[in-house]
Amino acid sequence: MSSLPHSARVQAFQGDDPMMGLARQGPSGRVGTRGGDGGSGPTDGDEQRGRVSPKTDHLEPEALEDVVIRFAGDSGDGMQLVGDRFTDVSAAFGNDLATMPNFPAEIRAPAGTIAGVSSFQVHISDHDIVTPGDMPSVLVAMNPAALHANIAELEPGGTLLVNSDAFDERNLHKVGYQASPLEDGSLVAYRVIQVPMTSITLEAAKPLGVKPREAERSKNFFALGLLSWMYTRPIDPTVAWIEERFAKRETVLAANLAAFKAGYHFGETAELMENSYEVAPARLEPGRYRNITGNLALAYGLVAASQQSRLPLLYASYPITPASDILHELSKHKNFGVRTLQAEDEIAAIGVAIGAAFTGQLGVTATSGPGVDLKSEGMGLAISLELPLLIVDVQRGGPSTGLPTKTEQADLLLAMYGRHGEAPLPIVAARSPSHCFDAAFEAARIAIKYRTPVILLTDGYVANGAEPWLLPDVTALADISVPFASEPNHDGEFWPYLRDPETLARPWAIPGTPGLMHRIGGIEKEDGTGNVNYDPANHEHMVHVRAEKIARIARELPDVAVDDPDGASLLVLGWGSTWGAIQQGARQAREQGTNVATAHLMHLNPFPSNLGEVLARYERVLIPEMNLGQLSRLVRAEFLVDARTLSKVQGVPFRASEVEAAIEEMSR
Amino acid sequence: MSDDTSTATLSRKDFQSDQEIRWCPGCGDYSILAAVQLLLPDLGVKPENLVFVSGIGCAARFPYYMNVYGLHGIHGRAPAIATGVALARPDLDVWVIGGDGDMFSIGGNHLIHALRRNVNLTILMFNNQIYGLTKGQYSPTSEVGKVTKSSPFGSLDTPFNPISVTLGAEATFVARTHDLDRKHMVETFRRAHDHHGAAFVEVYQNCNVFNDGAFGAITNKEHRAEMLIELHDGEPIRFGADAELGVALNRFGECEIVTVADVGVDRLLVHDEHRGDPTLAFALSRLADRPTMPTPIGVFRDVARPTYEGEVQRQLVGAADRQGPGDLEALVGSGATWTVD
Known part of the structure; x- marks a missing residue:
């Protein structure tokens, strides 16, 4: 059933009547294409992993290749906690994934305000992925502020799951909504699912004797339960986790557990949607993860x-x-x-x-x-x-x-x-x-x-x-030990700055070693003896030696690897955390038929020895950076390369689509 | 802290380095260096187990002249660097040398935190009430009204009283000595070294170039009897050529100078270094607010508290006992894992 093309599926859903205020527009996440059995992942291992399939008259879960979910709420709502939990369960389930927490600096900004919104985005997938996803296809909004702050980034046609209890006049007013967006038609582009999460959570906790104020705080677990059903996450690990985490606070434990189960059962029985979804385990490199x-x-x-x-x-x-x-x-x-x-x-x-x-x-x-x-x-x-x-x-x-x-x-x-x-x-x-x-x-x-x-x-x-x-195989990690100095190194004396001729490293003689007592300090010293020395020629020598010592590290660094399957004329060079967005951006560009090469630096000083030669091979060089072009400056200064900067300084990482667009633009 | 008998043959010369000493002729630092080098052979510590750490300033050049392990650091940071040395290697005998600017201005924060943590350090603060290395600006211990290059109309800053500050910083050992009395220095340094924990010693040190005679009113031989109040544990606090003067508490709990004949010996304050509460030690530190009044010297406070590095070590050993030695493979594989075939 999931072999329908995406557009066809959207059509099929649009004919349905809204139910409980929900407008169905299509599944959230990319629909799987791996055959029509509805659960295209490995079937044998699923039971062992504790996967719970909804056993109701609902249809079988529908396979998705991947989905990007963003949990958003007040910073006191526990969004990071449930995001982490959803992630851990998905990881243990075998999905590939990437996450992006985003929270305010204030521990508790005023409740219900935009400044207090905290979110956690997780991208889960049945294949190798490298980014937390450009735009969420599912947004969980615990209050109007969370909706307001995040709705612009929700994919068109995406699923919006809201805690309708929080959409009262006071909360709406706090973020400047004149009318409830749930009622004014402004959300028609999305599949809106309204659930009174707070009241159901309170109801679930009532028999436990938990004070309403306390019980209300468990609503994040209701959301987690609901999402766990929607995406067929195993529930046992989360139940066990809640029991362990809150073992010392009996009532909190009971309330959280009740809320989590209520959320899960709500999804199962409320017929919010025809079926749940499944993102099968990813086929990653074999090994333990x-x-x-x-x-x-x-x-x-x-x-x-x-x-x-x-x-x-x-x-x-x-x-x-x-x-x-x-x-x-x-x-x-x-x-x-x-x-x-x-x-x-x-x-x-x-x-x-x-x-x-x-x-x-x-x-x-x-x-x-x-x-x-x-x-x-x-x-x-x-x-x-x-x-x-x-x-x-x-x-x-x-x-x-x-x-x-x-x-x-x-x-x-x-x-x-x-x-x-x-x-x-x-x-x-x-x-x-x-x-x-x-x-x-x-x-x-x-x-x-x-x-x-x-x-x-x-x-x-x-x-x-x-x-x-x-x-990693920790037994295969390199031995990175070095010997300490143990003997005098110069005519029966110890010279603390007598260097290794290869690395230019000085001996490391540690206190407690007889005969090697020495004094070092921040004053310029004579090379070799290490004695305080203000001689002009010595200072110049020391400045050069210190620079040369760092430069020589390049001798042993591996060459920077270039990924260039098609013989491109454009190289995207990156460093640090832009790696995922660059990889994914390049993949997408290649899927569009654009040739592009990528290379990524782990060593910024010194650069790998072959970097200049690599840069010279390409007509154009693009450097995406979350700054105004700092690696670009270094590369220009070092190699006289006319590198172009793709800059983003918004406090959030690049989207793959932004890198892809820059690649396309530079390839025209 | 005796290593073994091989230290028995050590002499002052064994602790002198081959570097030419570059302090100004007549500087008080020479006599402090001599006192330390005289004391060290007595302590039974091998030179290789001694580490002298300093910051920046005239006093901070001290390690270069010592044939031990030495680290001449950056301005003010010596207590922090020394904390790293002592924490990493509790087997070492770590000394910190600095001046009033180094320890009470730029490094004030590091000093007070090393003291409250009770890191096992012997800290000697050479107080000359002036910036010497930068050629004569007022320091955080200079008196109000001090005319210097940077205060031509007189300094407006209220000075620190180093003994009061360190007592307030929860120091477990606080003492004062001066550069004109080698015997007193040696004995005070010995006490500081023998203290298990952070030991702070203020050494009144004459800067004969930029602040000559700052302590002359109390440390010159002819004034000492009337102006220096030697503290002795367990004894009534008395001074004067014939011990005719003493220290007593007034009705506010403050220390005041009294004539013994007037008040009687029983009213004198009996010094107690080991008192847990630092109130009396603090009161004594307030007796003189500048070195032109009768000033207590000796050990103000010497109390026992576990050392920082000792407690860290205790936690490490405890963890290893409880959890067994660290297993890297188990660590990286902790939490939920899964296997892809």
Whole structure:
């Protein structure tokens, strides 16, 4: 039944009468094309995965290739929580997925206002996907503000699921609606499903003796239950999760469970739609998977780097959005020998990490926004001391406090140049949530091997976004350990700046080592001895040596890979979190018959050795960036390439369609 | 903190580096350096287990002159860097050296937090009440009205009282000494070093170029008896050539100078370094608000509290006992996973 083309299906639905205020316009999500059995996914494994199929007189679930759902409500409505839950269940079900949380900086902006709207978008699919989706095909709006803030992005013909109880005069008035959009015909382009979520939730909780005020807060679980039915998500894992999560609060547990089940049963029995939908498991690369956010993957990458370098991890940071979750995570793993310190400020945090590095540990600090500015001083010291250090910058919108919870990539030039003096350091960037693991490991490897601070750039989008992660074989991770100095290295003396001739790294002699006592500092020093030295020629030499040490890292970096199946003349070059949108944008352009090549940088300083040659091969170069063209400037300066910038600085990631449009435009 | 008998043969020279000392001739820093280098052989700590961390300023050059591990950091950040050293390696013997600008101006925040955390550090603050390295601006401990290059009409800033500040910052050890009394310095530094936790010592230090004689009214030999009030644990606080003066509490709980003959010995305040409540120590710190009045020196406070790094270590060991050693494979595969065939 699902083999009908999309347009035909829309036609078929449009003839139906609205029911309970719902106007049917078609299924939400892309209709599957893999045969007419209605459930085109693997059938054998489904029961084991705990999939519950609605067993009613409804039709069998209809197969969709993918669907993009956005949960939106007040920041107190628990949208992030149910979004996460829906994601985890979908991940365990075997879908490929990508998520995009979007929440205000205020913990609780005034209820019912646009400023307080929090949303969580999840894209689930039966095939390999790389973005959270351009526009949702399903929007769950818990109140008028959530509707107002998100409706413009809902796909035409998409499904709008609203909590009709919240559409009272007061809430409508708060966001400037003169009349209820549910009644004034302004939503005819969508398939609107009105459900009195609050009242049904209250009703469900009534027999449990839960106070109405408390019960009302469970309505997010009603929405989750309803969506779980609509998209045939397994319910057992969520029931188990609720029972565990709220184990200590009996009444809350009972209310949430009742609301979740009420939502699920409501979908089953209310005949809101002819059938539920199913997004079959994706055919991903074989292996064991889990769902992971960027910050979590980054924390694991640091633990892995600590193990593989045999250096205890000391992580010091000051709480700052969106980097704090790394601190939260690492503080749990003390049995790995991980020490965490919540510092008094950003400057102290990097100072503590430098102190740890001096003693022979893996010193790491992380921050975002203005915190990066404050750490510049410490980075300069670490450059002068030539000690390993990792600085994680989870980029957010700036300048100043800017957009604390929104994403941006505008710190590249800061990472590159944001210190006084000639103060070069390597820069590594993560391209997706799970890639944060690899990027953290690589950044630590470079820091340790070359005895240099390294900046690892992620951003709010990859930090909070999630995707399935093919678990790495941790036994196959590289050994990134280096020996500490143990003997005098110059005529019976120890010279702290006597360098390795290949890497130019200086010896790392740690306190406690007899005979190697030495003093280092931020004052210019003589190469070799490390003694304080103000000689003009020595300073010039040291400036060049420090630059050359970083430049030489390129010798061992892998070439940047180019994906160019059709021999294109246009190259799209990216870095960091634009990877998904660029990949998907290029796929869509190729589907339209446009030839385009892509390449993505993980190493921003130094660049891979072949980058200049790659750029020279293409007539045109397009660089999409969430800034005003920072990589473009670097590439132009370095390679004299007339790269064009596709810029977006809205605090939200690129849509694939935006990249695709730019590709099409440059290909004309 | 004795390593083993191999430290028994160490002498002052073993702690002197080969670097030429570049402080101005006549600077008080020389005598402080000498006091530290005299003390160290006595402590039974191997040179390789000593780490001296400093910030920026004249005092902060100190590590370069010590044949131990040294880190000359950035202005104000020494307590933070030293916290990292001590936290990472509780086996090390970590000292922090800085001046009044380094520790009470740009680094004030790091100092108070290192103190409240009780990181096991020996912190020596050389207070000369002036910015020396930048050639003579008023400092956060300069007196009001101080005429300097940056305050030609007199400084308007109320100064910090370093002892009051550090007591307020929950320091577990607070002491004061001065650069003209080597014996007192050595003994005070020894006490600070032996303290398990953050030990703060204010050292009145003469800057003979930019603030010469700032402490002369109390530290010059001829004034000491009347102007320095030596604190001794468990003893009534008395001073003067014939111990004719003393310190007593007035009806507001404030310290005041009294003549013993007038009030009787029983009214004198008996010094108690180990009192948990810092109120009396604070009252003593307020006795003189500038070094032209009778000023207490010695140990104001010495109380026991678990060290920060010790507690961190305890949590690590506890976690390893409860959860077993970290298993990376289990960590990355934690939570819900699924397999694609």
